[in-house]
Amino acid sequence: MSDEARFRVWRGDGGAGGLVEYAVEAHEGEVVLDVLHRLQATQAPDLAVRWNCKAGKCGSCSMEINGRPRLACMTRMSMLPPGEPVTVTPIRTFPVIRDLVCDVSENYLRARQIPSFTPAPQTRPGDFRMTQDDVRRPQEFRKCIECFLCNNVCHVTRDHEENRPHFAGPRYLMRVAELEMHPEDTADRRMIAQDAFGLGYCNITKCCTEVCPEHIRITDNALIPLKERVADRRYDPLVWLGRTIGLRPGLRRDTPVVPNTGF
Template sequence: MSYKAKFRVWRGEGGEGKLEDFTVEVNEGEVVLDIIHRLQATQAPDLAVRWNCKAGKCGSCSMEINGKPKLGCMTRMSTFSEDETITVTPMRTFPVIKDLVTDVSFNYQKAREIPSFTPPANVQPGEYRMQQIDVERSQEFRKCIECFMCNNVCHVIRDHEENKPEFAGPRFLMRIAELDMHPYDVADRKDAAQEEHGLGYCNITKCCTEVCPEHIKITDNALIPMKERVVDRKYDPLVWLGNKIFKRSSSKS
């Protein structure tokens, strides 16, 4: 069964632009990205949208649908009523290249700032031995498809552009947590998480978790555990004393 839906889509280059109204056909089983493609095919051939897999696995078609960050390919039209006007805009936190396509290079810059996996110097590739229970906690974070909707929705940079130099965003704080929890990573990441990547800016309001299309518990399983690890290092005198008395390594245990 098909019907005509009312769409408002952001059109423009750079930051300049406006919402344009369209009336477009919708068929049963379609998703928002299908409708955007129909607009391209029928009414707005120069409408720019980034997409790739149409299966919720590439993270390309991140956009804001009725104000909420979502993947266009995973947002079913059946979740809207037929008389509803659906507003589609680009991700707000990143600069617009054209229409729905944003420049997400902020995220690649932040990724480069995090030191990569650092194994012990005396362990050669092929010699790693670890049990499943030691790595499965951080395997959850490997599900990330880098749609960057968590960084987009995080108010620390969404509402405060000036915080971008100091704040890596949930996606990359999760990456730091993943590496810090890894049994074979020896780099010290706790001080850097707080001082260089802005973990202290996070006020754990859980929007990153709410929008994650992979349902990764970013806040509960990555950011809060990382905050607790930072507390061990920087703010807990008892842990500091215990490390001194028992001569424990304070970085990895």
Template sequence: MTEVTFRLWRGDKSGGEFKDYQTDVTEGMVVLDAIHQVQAESAGDLAVRWNCKAGKCGSCSAEINGNPRLMCMTRCSDIPLDEPVTVQPMKAFPVIRDLVSDVSWNYEVKQRIKPFKPRKPDNADGTWTVHQEDIDRVQEFRKCIECFLCQDVCHVLREHSKHDEFIGPRYFVYTAALEMHPLDTEDRLPEVKEAYGVGYCNITKCCTVVCPEHITITDNAIIPIKERVVDRFYDPLKRLFRKLFAKS
């Protein structure tokens, strides 16, 4: 058992500051346990968002010593405890209070993406025939727990605040899952190029690094989406074809 200082950001959108809290860290504890302990011992009104405490719901995203992490999956033994542990809300979104961010923008973005539209069923009983090898990639994308850490770390949102022009890594993964879904018939590539702003991503892979579900966001989702856009809109032969046969 060690007494550790947690330097927690307290405040709301009008401003705030870091405050120090001491609490005992015991074997196996994760950062979220320490936050709860502080809450029960000395800061009853400390705001923190969490649900499952098992890395499955993606609610407790925050920045621990500056790194975007899930508080419930960060073991205290994996961070230096001889100096204060700082915990603050995600920087890419407005703060609500203390460690809680306003992530409503993400829900608005998802609403704008055209939903799943399946082809007609393959079989008389209304079912489809789909093979495992055709869905392995999509299943990787569907592991996403919507913790929005990839959005938080992405410099297009974090540093440049392009929230109006760029949907962020989470929603390229979402779009890729729909576009690569073997049953889907919708076309989202025009939006990917324009409204979703895929061109802003310059493949620094920060999103892949922070993903707690280990989804290879950049290589498996964003790059293939970029390639589809290039194929469709920038292939010189296809452009010529479109020009010649465009509907007048």
């Protein structure tokens, strides 16, 4: 069974562009990416769409569908209002290369700025002994597929472009939190998170959590605990005393984890 769907697709490049309406066949059970592929095959062979796995695990097909940041491969046509046009635009926070493809390279530049996993110097391969309880917190963050929908929807940069040089966004603040919570890591990245990555700009509105296709509790399990650790590092009187007399900084205080119920 097939129906005719109306798609309003943004066409253009970094200079200019606009919405172009198409009538395209849509079959029962299809996702938005299926219909975009049919549109490429039948009417718009030059339509630029980034995709790879079509299974919700590569994060490539990020776009805004009816104004909401989504993965095109995970958005079924049946989820959208029947009989109404489907508006498809590129994710808004990043520069457009062409049509639905954006330049997200600034995210990878941020990734390279994070100090990598740093075990104790005396640790040798095979020395790690960790229980599941040890790894349960950073393990959740490893589910990230780097679709950058969280960075796209964050109003700190989405609505205030002047903040972009100073704010790494939820994805890479979450990466800092992941390493901070690793039981075998010894580096202290808390001041990097605050001073270089702009953790203080985040006002925990949870918009990043709401759009995460992997249902990671970014705000509750990464950003808020990271803010608490930064506060401990900067304002805890015992840590201040340790810094003053030259002791190694890094007093850690664990915070309760909010169970991930998004599976």
